[in-house]
Amino acid sequence: MKNVIIACDFENKQELYTFLSHFPSYKPMLKIGMELFYSEGPDLIIALKSEGYPIFLDLKLHDIPNTVQKAMSNLGKLDVDMINCHAAGGIKMMQAAKKGLNDVHSKALLIAVTQLTSIDETELRQELLIEKPMNETIVHYAKNAKIAGLDGVVCSPLESKIIHESCGENFLAITPGIRLEEEQQHDQKRVTTPALAKTLGSDYIVVGRSITQSKDPLKVYLKMMETFL
Numbered sequence: 001m002k003n004v005i006i007a008c009d010f011e012n013k014q015e016l017y018t019f020l021s022h023f024p025s026y027k028p029m030l031k032i033g034m035e036l037f038y039s040e041g042p043d044l045i046i047a048l049k050s051e052g053y054p055i056f057l058d059l060k061l062h063d064i065p066n067t068v069q070k071a072m073s074n075l076g077k078l079d080v081d082m083i084n085c086h087a088a089g090g091i092k093m094m095q096a097a098k099k100g101l102n103d104v105h106s107k108a109l110l111i112a113v114t115q116l117t118s119i120d121e122t123e124l125r126q127e128l129l130i131e132k133p134m135n136e137t138i139v140h141y142a143k144n145a146k147i148a149g150l151d152g153v154v155c156s157p158l159e160s161k162i163i164h165e166s167c168g169e170n171f172l173a174i175t176p177g178i179r180l181e182e183e184q185q186h187d188q189k190r191v192t193t194p195a196l197a198k199t200l201g202s203d204y205i206v207v208g209r210s211i212t213q214s215k216d217p218l219k220v221y222l223k224m225m226e227t228f229l
């Protein structure tokens, strides 16, 4: 079940396939997000699935329940393995997301984003006016996601332990915010190494720039697999 997911944040499919040429005999799980999906559309997902790549479609749906349900039904037809929405949309919205997938018999794991890993405690309080501590809001959102019938949450590895303590070991902690020692954090605030993510109990780590901007992506990927699995 544990896996390293590569966040494929590229401008277009040419850049993606150039990157994938570093992995001639591997089919890593790929996260396709807004940047690629908005430029290439559903055809890219269909192509990658037919080539054998497991896909996490990361479009972070967040809208009224009816809209999310219908959108999820359309996305569910793409036969992706994992898909997400924002827990901030509320329990009814998450239930609608689940229903949208069920309506098209999708088997995708449905995951709720809790608090983005680019947000820290200060922004939470001062910009978003959320007075509760970060961990408390994350556990609360995770419990809401569980009530709605979702499979897990996106959070930072720093919260994987409290997610499992509050929602059970089988409730998935999918964790971006991964950096190698001494690497720059870019726009991420809540980060750990793959080794610490493993210790803290993450189920999947999501890794973008550490792999995609490396001179030897396959080497970094294999090292992360070895450390994390």
Ligand SMILES: O=C(O)c1cc(=O)[nH]c(=O)n1[C@@H]1O[C@H](COP(=O)(O)O)[C@@H](O)[C@H]1O
Binding pocket: 007, 008, 009, 033, 058, 060, 084, 113, 115, 116, 117, 118, 154, 155, 176, 177, 178, 186, 188, 206, 207, 208, 209, 210
């Ligand atoms: O849902 C996500 O995947 C996500 C949630 C979150 O809280 N933080 C986060 O970084 N992500 C995604 O995880 C990836 C992290 O990329 P890097 O920071 O380059 O490793 C990006 O594609 C983000 O869109």
